[in-house]
Amino acid sequence: MFAHRLSPRLAKSVSHARSTLAVRASCSRTYATTTNADHVNIVEVGPRDGLQNEKSVIPPEVKIELINRLNRAGLKTIEAGSFVSPKWVPQMAGTADVISRMERLPGNYYPVLVPNLKGLELLLDLLAKHPPSAGGPPPPTNEIAVFTAATEAFCKANTNCSIVESLERIHAVTRKALDHGLRVRGYVSVVISCPYEGKVSPQKVKEVTRALLDIGCYEVSLGDTVGTGTPATVREMLETVMGGAGTVPANKLAGHYHDTFGTAVANIMTSLDMGLRTFDASVGGLGGCPYSPGATGNVATEDVLYALKGSKYTTDGDLDALVDVGDWISKKLQRTNASRAGKAILARREREHLEKERENDGGAAEVISAKL
């Protein structure tokens, strides 16, 4: 357990949280998770993780259109933005506007990142302006995501505090969010390697994950922020997190794998073998991390869906529709589409289109020569 290493005050409050929040914390996905053991839940993080690192200011209309298109492509959970300090991540400054105006489908989840009580208070003020009404649209969000890291250096770079301090903040935020009926998801960054500290101890990942669950997160997403993970290192990390004393069950974990070295899909396959059924992904492979120089975006949503085609697994989302969304947002941001499956499917469509045109031209030429 992580709790015994925490300050006595936090250890006490974590243990209190565990008993008082147990019932609420056990609330599982009611929509995205089905009872089908072979259903894979996709948490689309493109509008947040994907866009937060873009240098040029992205107009709210583009962010809203992206989320609306992802909704229409059949995704059930779409991370819509962050209530973080605009001084730290300027790109996410307009999240309140975005989530107020985006299309919100009943039963879907639209998590937003919240680092501290200030962020939560801003979010609660917004929610107070959109009281639920019978027959009206769902509120701007129904879930927050809290985040910490498995190394001190990354935690400091990302949130300007130590891991224990971040857990204290998260504890306060989670208690208040649950009191307001919001679900709380947790993230642990740098679960394989850290840009500042190198190889990360799987035991440390387990301790932080356990602490987030004890505080009241319904699920913890394990971030290979740098994207150096391989099936072997991901397996080693998951075996530690899911084994021994204080074991964390697979249904409380999600994989959040960046694709810097092209191993993210392989890492997902390994995690599926080990029982995980929820993965974060980013349409068009959008993204990077402001505090992990050189890391590329998350695994592309299209690549995950393509890899699972024809397998025993079912997923949310329509592959062809997501290929269109990936193409659209890549063009809008004037960036290369980082989805291999997306690019291949677009190229195949182009070939088929050209062949059809040639057939039509050939047919027309035959008609003309027959008339002559």
Ligand SMILES: CC(C)(COP(=O)([O-])OP(=O)([O-])OC[C@H]1O[C@@H](n2cnc3c(N)ncnc32)[C@H](O)[C@@H]1OP(=O)([O-])[O-])[C@@H](O)C(=O)NCCC(=O)NCCSC(=O)C[C@@](C)(O)CC(=O)[O-]
């Ligand atoms: C945690 C802090 C705020 C500490 O930052 P700090 O500078 O220590 O905070 P502070 O309390 O001293 O406040 C500084 C200023 O920010 C304001 N402020 C303070 N909080 C907020 C807030 N919530 N919303 C709006 N404004 C805020 C605050 O009011 C003040 O404004 P001033 O008085 O100077 O005008 C900062 O470090 C921060 O915002 N960090 C977030 C960084 C971030 O968003 N990183 C990316 C997301 S995590 C990620 O991508 C990894 C993940 C999840 O995808 C998984 C993976 O791949 O690893």
